[in-house]
Amino acid sequence: xxxxxxxxxxxxxxxxxxxxxxxxxxxxxxxxxxxxxxxxxxxxxxxxxxxxxxxxxxxxxxxxxxxxxxxxxxxxxxxxxxxxxxxxxxxxxxxxxxxxxxxxxxxxxxxxxxxxxxxxxxxxxxxxxxxxxxxxxxxxxxxxxxxxxxxxxxxxxxxxxxxxxxxxxxxxxxxxxxxxxxxxxxxxxxxxxxxxxxxxxxxxx
Amino acid sequence: xxxxxxxxxxxxxxxxxxxxxxxxxxxxxxxxxxxxxxxxxxxxxxxxxxxxxxxxxxxxxxxxxxxxxxxxxxxxxxxxxxxxxxxxxxxxxxxxxxxxxxxxxxxxxxxxxxxxxxxxxxxxxxxxxxxxxxxxxxxxxxxxxxxxxxxxxxxxxxxxxxxxxxxxxxxxxxxxxxxxxxxxxxxxxxxxxxxxxxxxxxxxxxxxxxxxxxxxxxxxxxxxxxxxxxxxxxxxxxxxxxxxxxxxxxxxxxxxxxxxxxxxxxxxxxxxxxxxxxxxxxxxxxxxxxxxxxxxxxxxxxxxxxxxxxxxxxxxxxxxxxxxxxx
Numbered sequence: 001x002x003x004x005x006x007x008x009x010x011x012x013x014x015x016x017x018x019x020x021x022x023x024x025x026x027x028x029x030x031x032x033x034x035x036x037x038x039x040x041x042x043x044x045x046x047x048x049x050x051x052x053x054x055x056x057x058x059x060x061x062x063x064x065x066x067x068x069x070x071x072x073x074x075x076x077x078x079x080x081x082x083x084x085x086x087x088x089x090x091x092x093x094x095x096x097x098x099x100x101x102x103x104x105x106x107x108x109x110x111x112x113x114x115x116x117x118x119x120x121x122x123x124x125x126x127x128x129x130x131x132x133x134x135x136x137x138x139x140x141x142x143x144x145x146x147x148x149x150x151x152x153x154x155x156x157x158x159x160x161x162x163x164x165x166x167x168x169x170x171x172x173x174x175x176x177x178x179x180x181x182x183x184x185x186x187x188x189x190x191x192x193x194x195x196x197x198x199x200x201x202x203x204x205x
Numbered sequence: 206x207x208x209x210x211x212x213x214x215x216x217x218x219x220x221x222x223x224x225x226x227x228x229x230x231x232x233x234x235x236x237x238x239x240x241x242x243x244x245x246x247x248x249x250x251x252x253x254x255x256x257x258x259x260x261x262x263x264x265x266x267x268x269x270x271x272x273x274x275x276x277x278x279x280x281x282x283x284x285x286x287x288x289x290x291x292x293x294x295x296x297x298x299x300x301x302x303x304x305x306x307x308x309x310x311x312x313x314x315x316x317x318x319x320x321x322x323x324x325x326x327x328x329x330x331x332x333x334x335x336x337x338x339x340x341x342x343x344x345x346x347x348x349x350x351x352x353x354x355x356x357x358x359x360x361x362x363x364x365x366x367x368x369x370x371x372x373x374x375x376x377x378x379x380x381x382x383x384x385x386x387x388x389x390x391x392x393x394x395x396x397x398x399x400x401x402x403x404x405x406x407x408x409x410x411x412x413x414x415x416x417x418x419x420x421x422x423x424x425x426x427x428x429x430x431x432x433x434x435x436x437x438x439x440x441x442x443x444x445x446x447x448x449x450x451x452x453x454x455x456x457x458x459x460x461x462x463x464x465x466x467x468x469x470x471x472x473x474x475x476x477x478x479x480x481x482x483x484x485x486x487x488x489x490x491x492x493x494x495x496x497x498x499x500x501x502x503x504x505x506x507x508x509x510x511x512x513x514x515x516x517x518x519x520x521x522x523x524x525x526x527x528x529x530x531x532x
Contacts, residue, residue, distance in 0.1 A: 028502070035291035035301070036354055037502035097496075100506055105491065113489050166489070170471045171399040172299050 001071050013075055017082040020048040021089070038097045045090035050164065050178050052083035053157045054185065061188040064196070077133055080153070084130040087160075091123050115166035122159035125152050157182055263313055264430040268361050268423045273342035275364075275416060277442075277514075280347065283356035285425050287499045292432045293350065294451060295400065296385070296392035303394060304432035310391045311452065313436040322458035323378035330371075332436050336422055338371065339363040343426065344419055349481045349513045351445035355495045360440050361423030366414045374410070378458035382407040382465075383439060383450035400466060406450035407463040407477070408441065409522075417442055417518050443515040445479045476532040480523070481513035485532045 024041055027033040033040045056079035059072045094116070099105045109116045129150055132138070138146045161182055164175040294304035316332040341361050348356045369381070387403035389395060395402050412418065419440040422429060429435040434451025441448050447467050457463070467475035474488055483493045496505040512519050523531075 031501060033502065035287040035498045036496060036505075037500075038496050038505050039354070041502060097502055097506065098490075100494070105493075109491070112486075115489055169467075170474070172295075173397060173399070174299060 006071070006074065010075075010078070013078060017052065017079070020044050020086065038093070041097070042090065042093050045086045045093060046164070048086040049083050049090055050157075050160050052079050052086065053153070053160060054178060054182050056080045056083060057153065057157060057182070057185045061185060061192060064192045081130060081133055084126045087123050087126055091120070115163050118159050118166065119163035122156045122163060125156035125159065129153060129156070154186060158186075263428050264435055266428040268341055268426055268428060270341045270343040270361050270423075270426060273344050275342075275344055275518075277345045277347060277357070280345065280357040282345065282359060283497075283499050288356060288358050288424060289430045289433060291356075291498055293352075293446065294432055294434070295398055296387065296395045296402065296404065297432065298394040299397050305430070307394055308431035308435075311386065311431040311435060312391070313431065316436050316454075318437060318453060318456060320372045320456045320458075322382075323375045323460060324458050325373040325375060328372065330368075335368065335420075335437060339367045341422065346417075346419070346440060346442035347510075347513050347515075348440075348442065348446055349495060349509065351447055351475065351479065351487060351492075353487075353490060353492065353495050353509075354498055355507075355509075356498045359425055360419055360421045361426060362419045362421035362440070364416045365418040365420040365439055366416060368420050369413060372456065372458065374458045377460045379410055379461065380407050380459050380463055381410060381413045382457040382459055382463035383453050384455035384457065385450055386452040386454045400470060403454075404450060404466050405464060406439075406448055407459075407465050408448070409462075411522055412441070412519075415519060415522065417515060443481055443512040443519045445475075445481060447475065448479050478523075478528075478531050480519075480528065480532075481509060482511060482528055482532065483509040484511070485529055 024033070024044060027040070028037070056076050059076045059079075063070050063072055094109075095101060095106065099109060110120050111117070129152060132141060132146060132149060141149070161175060161179050164178070168174055290305045291301045292304040293301065294308065297304040297307040314332070318330045318332070318335065319327070320330065321327045340363065342363055343359055343361055345357060345359045348358050374381075383406045385404035385406075386392075387395070389402075392402075408418070419442075421434070421438050421440045422436065424430075424433060429438065431452075434449075434453075437453050438451040439449050439453065462477055465477060468477050481492075486492055492509055494506050495509045497507055498505075510516075
């Protein structure tokens with residue numbers, strides 16, 4: 001892929017990733033975050049996190065299916081870091097606007113409320129992934145070790161979706177779409193690995 | 206006659222709420238220049254109906270109200286825009302903005318309320334008769350949602366007790382159940398949930414008879430917009446919002462605690478009583494604080510009051526009860 005196209009694509013992906021954030025900042029500046037600004041910020045950052053995580057998890061299966069799109073790998077770190085960025089904003093919204101920086105209220109929340117427990121777990125799982133996202137860290141850790149650590153992203157995504165289900169009222173099905181998409185992406189891995197193994201076996205070298 | 210059954214109107218033919226509101230505002234402005242204001246408002250409503258026959262013709266019509274000693278003072282009202290565009294009315298969709306968009310098809314006329322159960326005689330009341338039963342009062346109430354947000358709303362109505370007296374309940378009537386309108390064609394969004402419709406709510410008889418419990422027909426001096434539970438709903442200001450059933454078609458006097466929608470869905474989260482109580486947390490979040498709707502995010506948080514601040518009027522209903530158990 002020519003470098004100029006890659007740069008252009010990167011700029012576009014940056015814009016897309018920042019879209020939700022810019023919207024929130026603009027909304028806050030113009031007092032236009034809807035009737036319940038706190039809820040708007042919470043929902044928008046949470047949804048952005050889950051969407052970006054899901055998109056980043058789509059890259060590997062897509063590359064396996066269509067080897068031509070191998071270059072997509074160049075966008076995975078960017079997407080993952082933006083997911084962490086929104087997850088952090090989401091968590092800070094809770095700290096500031098829900099718990100009002102009250103440490104006591106926060107610890108009660110984490111211990112007692114399972115959707116907060118699992119949400120906090122998801123953020124903590126993303127933290128080491130973001131921290132080891134630099135080239136330097138990859139070199140230092142070695143590819144194998146780094147890869148193993150970054151498998152945590154599956155667990156974080158699953159925690160994130162459970163967090164969403166536990167937060168909505170019983171009987172409300174809004175988290176269904178993202179759950180199905182994530183389910184397909186997670187299942188795609190063993191399925192693709194299996195079919196690849198079969199191909200290797202049936203095609204003589 | 207231009208009145209048609211709602212099912213005959215394809216949703217594409219229903220004028221979007223924003224549009225007809227704008228048109229009405231326009232007509233009102235134009236007309237008020239020439240004619241007396243009162244007649245103009247009336248004429249504008251009629252005109253819009255002729256231009257775009259629609260089932261939601263009556264939302265927004267002015268109502269005559271009298272002052273009430275039971276009104277809440279010292280609170281800043283939540284804007285009309287927020288009161289009417291931030292709603293939980295799951296039959297019209299689960300997002301807060303859905304009901305304002307989707308409730309246009311609710312056929313609010315003709316409308317009857319059927320009364321049955323432990324009453325002298327089962328009766329059917331017409332909405333227009335109910336509107337004239339008692340003088341309509343304007344009552345400002347705090348409104349606290351179980352989701353920990355709150356508003357301050359100027360409702361229009363009269364005490365539910367006035368209506369209950371007309372129903373002539375028998376001594377066996379210990380509870381009163383309210384059933385909401387349900388039609389899967391008009392409210393196709395209801396299937397976004399696994400709730401068993403129609404929506405059902407209930408009160409103990411003494412709660413229903415408390416003068417604060419309001420049989421509600423309007424807000425901000427106008428007929429209820431459909432998304433706020435037109436044409437008739439109840440408002441129980443010391444309980445979480447979901448206790449205040451909307452678009453009521455059936456009132457049933459019963460001898461035991463009726464089955465109510467959210468209590469059926471998750472009895473550990475939504476008690477039958479569901480009095481606003483900062484000391485009893487929802488299993489999934491604290492009820493100690495609430496977010497006031499319409500304020501900037503750094504000003505939204507405020508402490509939740511016991512019985513939503515109506516303890517003087519209603520605390521005595523619960524003497525001797527363990528409100529942690531009967532939450």
